[in-house]
Amino acid sequence: xxxxDLIIPERVRLEDGITSKKRxxxxxxxxxxxxxxxxxxxxxxxxxxxxxxxxxxxSTGLGHGVAIPHGRMTETDAARxxxxxxxxxxxxxxxxxxPVDILIGLIVPEAATGEHLELLAELARALSQPAxxxxxxxxxxxxxxxxxxxxxxxxx
Numbered sequence: 001x002x003x004x005d006l007i008i009p010e011r012v013r014l015e016d017g018i019t020s021k022k023r024x025x026x027x028x029x030x031x032x033x034x035x036x037x038x039x040x041x042x043x044x045x046x047x048x049x050x051x052x053x054x055x056x057x058x059s060t061g062l063g064h065g066v067a068i069p070h071g072r073m074t075e076t077d078a079a080r081x082x083x084x085x086x087x088x089x090x091x092x093x094x095x096x097x098x099p100v101d102i103l104i105g106l107i108v109p110e111a112a113t114g115e116h117l118e119l120l121a122e123l124a125r126a127l128s129q130p131a132x133x134x135x136x137x138x139x140x141x142x143x144x145x146x147x148x149x150x151x152x153x154x155x156x
Contacts, residue, residue: 029045073107083102085145104149
């Protein structure tokens with residue numbers, strides 16, 4: 001499975017009013033919890049807990065305003081991706097100490113270690129390209145943001 005295949009419009013948002021890392025993780029957790037398939041939603045608090053547990057090991061802030069909060073969960077049998085772009089960055093304890101305004105969350109099944117690493121590598125490759133980051137930041141609304149993100153991963 002590729003990242004572009006996992007990005008669905010319902011999990012892509014422009015979010016105002018987020019001023020903390022915790023709140024950003026809560027929003028990502030809610031987006032990752034919801035699913036378009038009836039009966040396949042996850043408890044948002046458990047998704048938040050998985051993302052937060054990973055952050056406690058070290059920030060997922062890559063630098064250049066980008067973070068990839070991620071985690072593994074026994075409660076899911078398929079990888080999920082959510083995207084949140086903020087108008088103003090939040091302190092994410094990123095490696096370059098810059099605020100983060102682009103967050104791409106990833107949840108994978110607990111046993112999917114190989115898939116987890118492959119998806120993270122694909123995310124890192126695409127998000128290391130300045131043109132991809134610029135396109136994501138230019139998107140004026142959620143549909144355009146969805147297109148920009150899928151486009152960034154289409155060639156990853």
